[in-house]
Amino acid sequence: MAKNKFNHSWLHDHINDPYVKLAQKYGYRARAAFKLKEIDEQDKLIKPGQVIVDLGAAPGSWSQYARDKLVGKGVAGKGGTEEGHVNGRIIALDLLPMEPIADVSFIQGDFREDAVIAQLEQALEGIPMPENGRRVDLVISDMAPNLSGVAIADAARMQHVIELALDFAQKHLKPSGALLVKAFHGSGYSQTVQAFKQQFVTVAPRKPKASRDKSAETFILGRTLKKL
Numbered sequence: 717m718a719k720n721k722f723n724h725s726w727l728h729d730h731i732n733d734p735y736v737k738l739a740q741k742y743g744y745r746a747r748a749a750f751k752l753k754e755i756d757e758q759d760k761l762i763k764p765g766q767v768i769v770d771l772g773a774a775p776g777s778w779s780q781y782a783r784d785k786l787v788g789k790g791v792a793g794k795g796g797t798e799e800g801h802v803n804g805r806i807i808a809l810d811l812l813p814m815e816p817i818a819d820v821s822f823i824q825g826d827f828r829e830d831a832v833i834a835q836l837e838q839a840l841e842g843i844p845m846p847e848n849g850r851r852v853d854l855v856i857s858d859m860a861p862n863l864s865g866v867a868i869a870d871a872a873r874m875q876h877v878i879e880l881a882l883d884f885a886q887k888h889l890k891p892s893g894a895l896l897v898k899a900f901h902g903s904g905y906s907q908t909v910q911a912f913k914q915q916f917v918t919v920a921p922r923k924p925k926a927s928r929d930k931s932a933e934t935f936i937l938g939r940t941l942k943k944l
Contacts, residue, residue, distance in 0.1 A: 735926045739777065745815075747926060748858055749777035751935070752896075754924035756785070759937060761894055764788060764803035767843055767852050769836070769888075770820075771827055771881055772859020772898075773808035779820045782806055782856070786819075807839050810859075827859065827880055840888065852888045857881050857897040871903035878908050878936075882915055886941070894939045896922075901932045912938045 735747035742749075756762050762785040770779045786804040802819040809823045809832070816822065821839055825832030843851045859881070861873040878897050885895040895916070899908050912919040916938030923934050 744777045744780055745775040746777040749781045750926035751858070751924045752778050752781050752856065754926055755896065755922050755935060755937065756781075758922070759894075759920075759939075761854055761856075761896065761937075762786070763853075766804045766854055767840075768804065768806045768854045768856065769840075769852055769884075770806060770808040771855065771857040771884075772810055772877075773822070774810035774812040774814040776808065776814050776817050776820075778856055778858055779806055779808045779817050783817060783819055805843055807836065809836055828876070833880075833884065836884075837888075846890070850888055850890045850893070852885075853890055853893050855881060855885050855889065855893070855895045857895075860898055860900075867903060871900070874900055875904045875908060879911065882911055885938075886915060889941055891941050891943075893941065894937065896935055896937045899934055899936050901934055909936060912936055915942060916940060917942055 733747060735750045739745070739747045739749060762768065762782055764786055766786070768782050770782065773779050783802065783806055786802045786806070788803075806820045807823065808814065808817070808820050809825065809827060811824070811826045813824055814822050823832065823835050823839060825835060827833065840851050845851065859877055861870075861877055863870045863873075878899060881895060881897050885893070889895065899905060909919065909921070917940040918938070920937050921934050922937055927933050927935075
């Protein structure tokens, strides 16, 4: 009975959620597009000409938004379905399948596996190499592992995923690049922020309005790699 009540409550909130309605209006696959939009508008992350890697991309709303920005449409576009010249490159990755998005290269696989990271690195090899040997301008990650409900175990899984994103950024980001990841307040959060501070000159938490108040979800933004 309690479970049914919870499901009905969630469904009611979801149907009446203004960001769900906006996602439907603009052709985005999930309301999460507006989390990235808010952060992007505040921090000016996405610009034409960039190479962007989207980790944990499915169902694809972050890639859709990024693609529209590379076309120069922003949210005025139709979620990556409108025609237009894309100035830049987006490579998306997820364990789950994802419906194709125009101009977005997709790799299906587990980011925790070396073979999948190798696939991602191989995809980057097709992009012209700048003088400094680093191709990626921005790494975005709305990725979260399957949660078990056991706080300590879930925190460890989340921390591991973020560590992998940090490691990937360290290897492939341009010195002026940025990394944006999802995190959760609670066990391990302060360690994650500290790991960012060791790697980036500027580190800031972001809690967009599109992120539900009840959620412990937050985002951490690191900009400009330190010389290690």
